[in-house]
Amino acid sequence: MTGDGPAGPVRTGVVTLTRPAGAFDVVSLSVPAGPDWAAARPGQFLVVPGDPGRGDALPGLHWLADVSVDPVHGTVVEVAVPVGDGWDLGHRLRLVGPLGRGFGVPTDAVPALVVGHGGSTVPLRWLVARLRARGCTVHVVLSADDPDEHFEVASLRRLAASVRLTTEQELGRVATTVLELESRIGVVYAAGPRVSVRRVAQAAVAAGRPARVSALDLAEPLLCGTGLCGQCDLEVDRDAGGRSLRPCLEGPVVPGEQVLDASR
Ligand code: FES
Incomplete structure (x- = not known):
């Protein structure tokens, strides 16, 4: 470098x-x-x-x-x-x-759902604060392998209208429940292991809401983070012939649709 x-x-x-x-x-x-x-x-x-x-x-x-x-x-x-x-x-x-490319906030003050797992939730308190500053009501769903890995939950509880704690396997299902209960939610954000992020993106798309998700999992040991090694590549758009997405270069935040059929 x-x-x-x-x-x-x-x-x-x-x-x-x-x-x-x-x-x-x-x-x-x-x-x-x-x-x-x-x-x-x-x-x-x-x-x-x-x-x-x-x-x-x-x-x-x-x-x-x-x-x-x-x-x-x-x-x-x-x-x-x-x-x-x-x-x-x-x-x-x-x-x-x-x-990289981070999470943007909506131009209008629409309610938002923010979902994350473990160490990937490190950026979410900052994201929720920015959403609140924009006037958005925010609902949060979190999971962690260990309770100590819930990051700054007390701050999130002060900022958000609701904070739900669940398991990683249940993130997509709980996101679906929140989207059903809070029909005015206009955007969904997710950060976590790829499989969890994909489940949340699927829940958002099924509910007809746009999603912005992080396609990079920093819990994995990565060789560069600067677009040089190809280790983080995902195969996406497989129905349309497939293409390679390099999250550390093109993301890490991408539209949720891009990870719906990602290779891993
Ligand atoms: S981590 Fe090396 S290209 Fe993304």
Whole structure:
């Protein structure tokens, strides 16, 4: 990766704060100002290049949990890392980002459904806050393999009209139930493992609602996150002959229709 390559500039971030959040530490990084931070959206991510000398062969990919741009206090981005991952105060690291296409918010204040699983829910508190700022009523459905992996649920409960907790296998069914109960919901968002995201997209399409979903699962170890390796590719549009979708480059957020028949 080079400083001004297509993947985005390499920057240095400095850890200025960490706070516990269940199974995660939320890490605040002070980064150099840039217009791409001001335009950053939930659903975008950072790549921390691997450092084979320290035993990190693979890059680290991290969802942006929040970005704040302040002319006085500077630009601070938040990511969530597993508890005790060694991101201590003052730690300096190289990073590339913000990368990818994030979740947009509707132009009108329509009610929204937000669905997510486990660590993929890191961007959702920020997304729900943006939806609320737009005037949208928000309903949330979450699942996690471990209760400690529910990310910032207390904040979500303050922001959302409803928060339902369920299992990963039930996400699609519960999304269908919410769409039946809340007939005014005009858009569905989903983030999680591909199979779960596909189920939610299927529920949204069956209910006639547009969906925006993350087609990248950062719980998987990924080789690059910058469009170079092809590891994240999905085969989509198989009824129409098939094509390859590279989520880290074309997404990660894509229309739900694109993942309905994805290969995995
Ligand atoms: S992770 Fe390498 S191309 Fe997407």
